Amino acid sequence: MPSPLVVLSHLRWDFVYQRPQHVLSRLAATRPVFVVEEPVHADGSPRLEAIDAALGVTVLRPHTPVGEPGFSDAQLDVVAPLVRRWAVETEALGACDAWVYTPLATPLLDAVEPRAVVYDCMDELSAFDHAPAGLLDRERDLLGRADLVFTGGPSLYRAKKDRHSSVHCFPSSVDAAHFGQARPGAPALDEPADQRDLAHPRLGFFGVIDERLDRDVVAALAAAHPEWQVVMVGPVVKIDPAELPQAPNLHWLGGKTYDELPAYLAGWDVCLLPFARNRSTEFISPTKTLEYFAAERPVVSTPITDVADPYGDIVRLADTPAAFVGACEAALDAGDADRQRRTEAMRAVLARTSWDATAAAMGRLLDAASRAPSAHPPTPTHSSTPARATSTL
Known part of the structure; x- marks a missing residue:
């Protein structure tokens, strides 16, 4: 035991x-x-x-x-x-x-x-x-x-x-079954009341909202396309909520439970990873990347290393607010062939991890x-890596 x-x-x-x-x-x-x-x-x-x-x-x-x-x-x-x-x-x-x-x-x-x-x-x-x-x-x-x-x-x-x-x-x-509830074609989930009346397209993020968020990117998304609804789900910590950008189409919905997240995700057309590029994000590896993959939604991210390196052929990457807006436009306008290629790549990644x-x-x-606590520890190993969708691991 x-x-x-x-x-x-x-x-x-x-x-x-x-x-x-x-x-x-x-x-x-x-x-x-x-x-x-x-x-x-x-x-x-x-x-x-x-x-x-x-x-x-x-x-x-x-x-x-x-x-x-x-x-x-x-x-x-x-x-x-x-x-x-x-x-x-x-x-x-x-x-x-x-x-x-x-x-x-x-x-x-x-x-x-x-x-x-x-x-x-x-x-x-x-x-x-x-x-x-x-x-x-x-x-x-x-x-x-x-x-x-x-x-x-x-x-x-x-x-x-x-x-x-x-x-x-x-x-x-990732718990692929949990977030897979949000896949296109999956049985419909009840739309959350605070998202139900928002128009499409919807671009969404869930996670802790803190100093790692690129507020300029979020503001640019709302300003560039007033017809887009930008949905931000998560608790605000370590920063002043008053400093968050505000716009009629920018919705700060607060923290939600783990069980509630798939219902929000199911209603989004694009998933966002708008992380600032600073010391606090230099080493982050966002759990939500694979959770977005499980929902088979287009993903747009700033080029943080642990997203760009393994998933650069699946996730659209953008390093400025203007480029981020353009990447979201491309995600919304993507044809069936491009969407299918990225979806198959997401599925391949998920098949290798749990x-x-x-x-x-x-x-x-x-x-x-x-x-054997007194034994000399083994040689350093790389026990697991986030496999590229094109790898054969």
């Missing part, structure tokens, strides 16, 4: 359903998973709130009187004893493994004393405008303690592969590391 897994995460389980939820919910089929989230502020004595988040997954949410956000040193001074006490008192825990999403939580490893440690690196967190001080030092500590490093895309793999002896590239995958396969491969590496 695999060891219980203690996860240290800066992302809340009930925020946006993404890579951590996909991977951890699948790992929970064979081992109990405990997710320690960032603390929330609450008066009174510090405590851990236990939440049954999914089958086999328990979220441990610290409540502390400390005012500082995240896994700051002041918070860690309070949270570490809570986690240590929980680890001692939890009979089901025993010898555990650890899975870390944020280097800032590295000191909490001492509270659970794991046999094996995984660093699942989704982003180059230090590239964000609001990156906490000391993040790079903590990451250096984490790389020294980790038995395995997983990266969320090939750009991050290249950035980390020489910093640890066992780095494995696991690009984000969250089930990704989580299983990660689990096998973790099991091996847990059985």
Whole structure:
């Protein structure tokens, strides 16, 4: 029986359903998973709130009187004893493994004393405008303690592969059946009320709306074609919502649940990846790329590396607001032959990946590391790559 897994995460389980939820919910089929989230502020004595988040997954949410956000040193001074006490008192825990999403939580490893440690690196967190001080030092500590490093895309793999002896590239995958509900010709989904009355064509995006969004591109789309409806689905974080562009045909619909997304996607004529090209997007590998593919919708993106390199023959790429407008025009005007070629290429990509396969491969590496935590880590490998549609992998 695999060891219980203690996860240290800066992302809340009930925020946006993404890579951590996909991977951890699948790992929970064979081992109990405990997710320690960032603390929330609450008066009174510090405590851990236990939440049954999914089958086999328990979220441990610290409540502390400390005012500082995240896994700051002041918070860690309070949270570490809570986690240590929980680890001692939890009979089901025993010898555990650890899975870390944020280097800032590295000191909490001492509270659970794991046999094996995984660093699942989704982003180059230090590239964000609001990156906490000391993040790079903590990451250096984490790389020294980790038995395995997983990266969320090939750009991050290249950035980390020489910093640890066992780095494995696991690009984000897709639940093709879930987003396949939005395919043309699939049984019709009920149109969401806040999208139902919008005219076509509709150009849509879903995801977190933050400093990675190219607001100039979004504004240009709305201004160039007042007859287009630009639909932006997702929570706004780390930026002032008042600074988002506004137009009668630009619709900021807010965050939606994972289950709601296919119904929005089914009503779009073009899917958008309007990411800014800055330090915060240098290493991102957007999960939504393959989710758009599963819906078999045309996709237009700015040329971020982990979209342009593997999928440049499927996704239309544009590096300026004007070019992005032109690429969307081309997507809407594309003939049947072009649409069919791109759709077949999307299907070929999806046939080679799934969250089930990704989580299983990660689990096998973790099991091996847990059985022999003192063994010298293996030579760095590229465990998985986002295959080009034309490859024969």
